[in-house]
Amino acid sequence: MTDLIKKIKSRFKERFNEEPVLIQSPGRVNLIGEHTDYNDGFVLPAAIQKVILLGIAKNGIGKIRAYSEDMDEAVELDLNNLQKSDKHWANYIKGAVSEVMKAGHKPKGFDVVFGGDIPIGAGLSSSAALEGAVLVGLEKLFSLGLDRKRMAKIGQLTEHNHVGVNCGIMDQFINLHGEANKVLKLDCRSLEYELYPFIRDDIKIVLCDSKVSHNLADSEYNVRRSQCEEGVEVMKNYKPEIKNLRDVDLELLNAHKDEMEEVVYRRCKYVLEENERVHAACRDLENNDFEAFGKRMFASHDGLSNDYEVSCEELDVLVDIAKNQPGLLGARMMGGGFGGCTINLVEEQHVEAFTDAIKEQYKARTGKDTEIYITQINGGTQVLQGDEADIKK
Incomplete structure (x- = not known):
């Protein structure tokens, strides 16, 4: 993790000449409870040690400037005219910001650099990790008044409306509510949840x-x-x-x-x-x-x-x-x-x-x-x- 922190901070300084706020955002596993979510049932996910690390800072120019360290790709998006990007990863950022704005909030321009060790396409929900990192970063920078449950719903709407994935809310919810050494039982109907101990360090x-x-x-x-x-x-x-x-x-x-x-x-x-x-x-x-x-x-x-x-x-x-x-x-x-x-x-x-x-x-x-x-x-x-x-x- 220390090496990743150094890399993201260094890349941010190099590209934007600013010191970023750093957000750590995990992937997830689901220990049990599969195909129950859309039947308003129960799931038992947990956040894991594989993470995205995202650096974020205000830029004062009314734009989103974002760089993916792992893809070595950059985008620039106009906050006053957010359009779909040809870079797939950028649409998670654009979508999250769009949904925040639809909800009546007014984030200003910001810069982002992110990278991590969540395998893409392995079912560990790197997309929810990026959404969660962006939303927690926006709250930190602009004090929008978003609680974590609302952030999870915004992450889900990002998938539905900007990426085209009609997912449930489990991935976003555990990303934002997970705790170390605990699994989370989520009621997919009410969004009530309970945390249970998972404290075997030898497993x-x-x-x-x-x-x-x-x-x-x-x-x-x-x-x-x-x-x-x-x-x-x-x-x-x-x-x-x-x-x-x-x-x-x-x-x-x-x-x-x-x-x-x-x-x-x-x-x-x-x-x-x-x-x-x-x-x-x-x-x-x-x-x-x-x-x-x-x-x-x-x-x-x-x-x-x-x-x-x-x-x-x-x-x-x-x-x-x-x-x-x-x-x-x-x-x-x-x-x-x-x-x-x-x-x-x-x-x-x-x-x-x-x-x-x-x-x-x-x-x-x-x-x-x-x-x-x-x-x-x-x-x-x-x-x-x-x-x-x-x-x-």
Whole structure:
């Protein structure tokens, strides 16, 4: 981190001849609770040690001047006429500022330099990290009166309206509300949340990238949503107050399973069981029972693979290899599915052997290489220089 701080400060001074405020903004993992968000369910994400570091300062010229250290690209945007950029990363900055302005706030011109070690395209939400860093930076510079929950909503609107990704709010929420040594259980309906202890320093989070692109994820995502909604329509015949699967229990679902297609029943069953796994996993953490927590991760993967059918051969192979390795507590696919990463909880003393085994056996069974990322839980977006008290939690 020290080297990254030096690099960003040096680059900022070189480009803008100013001393920046530094914002540290993390990537995230989701430990359990997949495909529950759009059913108003529960998720259990955590901020991680892989971060974006962003330097920001006022410039007094009514423009945004931004530089991406990792891409070696620069843009200049006019605050009075914000237009879509041909640089993809710049649209997260432009979008966040546009949404802040739509909400009635009036940030002035500023300069930005950012870089970091969150892998792009690995499902660790580098985009939410950039949004969070920009929004916390704007609050620090201009005292806009934005609390963290409002920032998360602005980050989500940035994705919807300026990037074209119709995402939930989990990524932005954990980026801004994460705490060190804690996971966050988020109620995706009310946005109420609770923090639970994750204090085993001897456990590493190991992410194994299948190197399979999510080429089916978008279309199949829409299919899964419609199947869940189809099941809800059946349930509404018996309880009209039901809005979505959040309001259904397994007893009601099982009582009327014959009134829906078998595949619709399995989709709904998975979501209800996954929501319960999130609650149970939180109880495991309160009891410091990581063995039980890991078993729920395996059960989550089985449900995602067999009932929700959003896994793929490569993800299943990664979990299957992991199951047989010493020191593994739990493993499952993470994210929308059809590619991307698995998330594994591995005792630190076994991480090196685990990594070697995964690389060797995955190559032998699929013909593909895998990228492996090792991290731990960390805090949410924070100002590294100056007093952070003016940014409300």
